[in-house]
Amino acid sequence: MKTLGIDIGGSAIKGAPVDTTTGKLLAERHRIEVRKHLTPAAAAKVVAEIAAHFRWRGRIGVGFPGVIEKSTIRTSANLHPRFVRCDGAKLFGQATGCRVAMINDAAAAGIAEMRFGAGRRFMGKALLLTLGTGVGTCLAYQGVVAPLEFGHFPWKGGRDAEKFVSSAARENEDLSWEEWGGRLHEFIAELERLFWPELIILGGGASAKHERFFPCIRTRARLVPAKFFNQAGIVGAALWAVEAK
Ligand code: BGC
Numbered sequence: 245m246k247t248l249g250i251d252i253g254g255s256a257i258k259g260a261p262v263d264t265t266t267g268k269l270l271a272e273r274h275r276i277e278v279r280k281h282l283t284p285a286a287a288a289k290v291v292a293e294i295a296a297h298f299r300w301r302g303r304i305g306v307g308f309p310g311v312i313e314k315s316t317i318r319t320s321a322n323l324h325p326r327f328v329r330c331d332g333a334k335l336f337g338q339a340t341g342c343r344v345a346m347i348n349d350a351a352a353a354g355i356a357e358m359r360f361g362a363g364r365r366f367m368g369k370a371l372l373l374t375l376g377t378g379v380g381t382c383l384a385y386q387g388v389v390a391p392l393e394f395g396h397f398p399w400k401g402g403r404d405a406e407k408f409v410s411s412a413a414r415e416n417e418d419l420s421w422e423e424w425g426g427r428l429h430e431f432i433a434e435l436e437r438l439f440w441p442e443l444i445i446l447g448g449g450a451s452a453k454h455e456r457f458f459p460c461i462r463t464r465a466r467l468v469p470a471k472f473f474n475q476a477g478i479v480g481a482a483l484w485a486v487e488a489k
Contacts (some may be wrong), residue, residue, distance in 0.1 A: 246270060248304045249340075249482030250291055251349060253394075254322045254377030254412070255288065259294040260475075262482035267360030271298065272440035273478060275392045279314045280322050286396070287338035295340040305485030306336050306475045309378055309395065315346040321396070321404075322377045345481075345488040347428035350380025352480030353447050353470065358384045359483060361471030371441035373467070375448035378475070379406035383439065394435060405431055411450045420451075425460025432461055441465045449474045 250259035261272035274297045276290050295304065308327075311318035315333035320326075332346040347355075354372045357363045363370050367386050372375030374380035379395030397405035407413060409431045414424040432444065444463055446454065454469040460469060470476050 245486055246297060246301045247302060247485040248298060249307070249352075249480070249483040249485070250286060250294060250304060250336075251352070251476035251477035251481060252291075252307065252309065252323070253349070253477075257290045257294065258345050258478055259291075259298070260478050260482075261298055261300070264477050264483050264486050267356060267472075267483070269475070269478070275282065277332065280324070281312050284327050284330050284335055287323075288335050291336045291338040295342060295362075298425060300340070300342060302342065303485040304336065304342045305343055305352070305481035305488075306332060306341060306344055306346050307347045307349035307471050307481040307484075308332060308346060311378065312346045312348050313316035313390070315344070316446075317346070319393075321406075326428070345485045347481055347484040348380070348382070348391040348489070349477050349481075350374045351382045351389050352484055353380065353472070353476035354389040354391075354445075355478065356476040356480035357445050357447065357470050357473050358387050358389060360479070361476060362468045363443060365469050366443055368442040369437060370443040370445060371439060372445040372447060372476070374469070374470075374474075375410045375411045375446065375450050377403075377408070377426075380448075383441070397431075397434075401430065411448060413461045414450070420454040422460055425457035428457065429461045432463060436464055443468070445470050447473065447476050
């Protein structure tokens with residue numbers, strides 16, 4: 245089965261058709277850069293452009309960086325506030341003429357990694373973090389993925405943890421890999437104390453350079469980079485389009 249996976253991010257929207265039986269991309273992903281604080285209407289246009297690029301007619305899964313209930317977007321920490329209360333399936337469905345399933349972006353990444361990536365065949369408790377504009381989190385247990393919002397954990401004086409440990413924080417504050425790795429170590433140590441995962445998967449763009457900062461992170465759990473790096477969101481959203489109930 246083939247579905248189109250789309251990943252909505254703070255700086256770009258990306259998509260590719262995916263073979264949902266193998267998790268493989270069936271074509272090179274199409275990436276469109278977007279400006280900060282893109283409105284829902286503008287995002288719908290970009291999603292339609294990606295669907296048109298692949299002449300897509302089938303199902304689409306869309307990963308969004310916020311809390312999703314059924315297909316309603318509940319939070320939008322790093323995108324336009326007008327997304328809040330939007331029905332994503334309707335918004336992107338009308339723009340593309342296709343059936344759309346919505347999922348949190350980190351949960352999408354978690355599904356991809358647990359099914360075909362770094363968590364394949366792992367049935368214990370796994371914690372996945374995606375490091376990007378924000379910090380996405382999900383837990384998997386017995387292969388079942390649940391979206392979480394640990395990126396908003398109150399940290400250092402009450403600000404959201406993602407303001408300190410995201411890739412965006414590393415870039416904006418011009419942190420060295422060691423400084424950033426040290427911050428990640430502290431944050432992950434706290435998550436370990438509370439959730440006791442056996443496996444921790446780190447994803448997002450920076451995971452491609454994991455050897456630069458993994459030595460700074462000491463964990464009880466096994467720590468591994470995401471196999472799909474920052475493509476997990478596309479693959480997982482595509483899987484969700486066939487699995488969503
Ligand atoms: C959002 C999460 C999202 C994460 C990564 C956070 O700011 O609240 O829902 O998964 O960023 O994009």
